[in-house]
Amino acid sequence: MVDRLVIAMQKSALALRRFLLLALTPLILAPAFAADGGVAQALGDPVVEARVTRLAEELRCLTCMGQSIADSQSAFSSDMKREIRAMIVAGKSDKEIVDFMVQRYGDFVLYRPPVKSTTWLLWGGPFLLLALALLFLVAKLRKRSAQAGSELSESEHRQAASLLGKSVGDGK
């Protein structure tokens, strides 16, 4: 009886929480959209907006460092998104837009930097570490199997046999 009451109470609490969340969502999201110039974004052509988002995910927000332009709400990112949108509307290709950003902000703006002499360690480093680890593992395993595979000496045979309670040569 008490159990049922508790379950019922939990359920209604859950329902209440869901209701509140749904009711409050617009309130929570509204400032975020407003900060983003989101009205224009929401009203824009969905094809253009999809391209803006895809490109913005590839570019670093330089004022916030750890975020892409797509994730960031900063003034820098909304300016960048505005520029990207303007270039798409002007009929620029994705490559032209990315080149525009790199010319001004350098390779650092790219979340996927190009492979070149200064970045080979960045791209190759993990594989280098993997190769080193594999070499180490192979060397270890070889050493171990070399130890395990060695034949028993005559005295060790005798010792083993005596432990097993049998005389030498009686093994057959």
Added chain:
Amino acid sequence: MRRFLFPLAIFLVLAGFLAVGLRLNPREVPSPLIGKPVPAFRLAQLHAGDKSISPEDMRGKVWLLNVWASWCVSCKQEHPVLIELNKQNRIPIVGLNYKDERGAAITWLNQHGGDPYAVSAFDADGRVGIDFGVYGVPETFLIDKAGTIRYKHIGPVTEDALKSKILPLAEELSRG
């Protein structure tokens, strides 16, 4: 004893990398514009909206382009340094008033000890700032007689930065 040498070596290498990493300033992103011609623009002047300013007007001079705004907190820090530099009459400073309002910008100059700029360009929507790769105000560019960007200083200009880097380079460029 030998079995400890390998982990110790790994530890030392890691510690070395981290020590170097700690000394780097992640805000200082090298500018791809160094050695490139200054981006072309023609903007209205901050004080005289009917007059314009362009890098072309500065051709033949070694000059500084300082990006600033009234909303920029660290600009207050560098402002006295710029005023002092302007008094010395060694190098013209052109301001790029970035994403600001005309009234607020002029009031800010009056409140913070005056106007160190030969002239300020008024970049209300920040489009010219983007051409200069501006991502954090203040930023300062050193531009040579031919209109090539030679150096970029990120963050507030300090006495130290002027003495050790910017002014020696500027003098070298004016002689050359």
